[in-house]
Amino acid sequence: MPSVQTKPGRGIIMPYEVSIQKCPAYSYDETYRAVKDSLNLLGGMERFVKKGERILLKPNLLMAKPASSAVTTHPTVVRSLVRLVKEAGGTPVVGDSPGMGSAAKAAEACGIMAVVREESCEFLDLKTAVIAENPEGKTFRRFEIAKELYSVDGVINIPKLK
Numbered sequence: 001m002p003s004v005q006t007k008p009g010r011g012i013i014m015p016y017e018v019s020i021q022k023c024p025a026y027s028y029d030e031t032y033r034a035v036k037d038s039l040n041l042l043g044g045m046e047r048f049v050k051k052g053e054r055i056l057l058k059p060n061l062l063m064a065k066p067a068s069s070a071v072t073t074h075p076t077v078v079r080s081l082v083r084l085v086k087e088a089g090g091t092p093v094v095g096d097s098p099g100m101g102s103a104a105k106a107a108e109a110c111g112i113m114a115v116v117r118e119e120s121c122e123f124l125d126l127k128t129a130v131i132a133e134n135p136e137g138k139t140f141r142r143f144e145i146a147k148e149l150y151s152v153d154g155v156i157n158i159p160k161l162k
Helices: 028-040 075-087 103-110 112-118 147-151
Strands: 054-059 091-096 122-125 129-133 142-146 154-158
Touching: 028 075, 054 075, 075 091, 075 112, 075 154, 091 103, 091 112, 103 112, 103 122, 112 122, 122 147, 142 147
Parallel strands: 054 091, 054 154, 091 122
Antiparallel strands: 129 142
């Protein structure tokens, strides 16, 4: 797997550990507890986020649909991760590159943009493709990556399980 680095010594983290917690509802308190408990089983947010780092939280903003349609990552999950990154001393940035339409419109429609505003986060539209090269790569030696990723120290992908 290629290692795309934004800082010396930092590459793609590919943990093989999985943590799953039951969360019966999308209330903030329940979601925060479930996300935090899940991360604690993996060593806590501090394992992934260091003080002063800019961390991109990448929800699944597939298209401009309300959270109730279950197409995008739920805003309470994003809010929980924003606060956990802050608690670890990092600066959360929220962004994605949706399959249809604009990231800002998708984030607005599903309620994630409200979280961005309320939590005083930056929103990052991953829209500028650049070629990344890894001459020693076994699978890929060249591929496209969002240029905006070079402005962050790490990425936490927040997919929507479907």
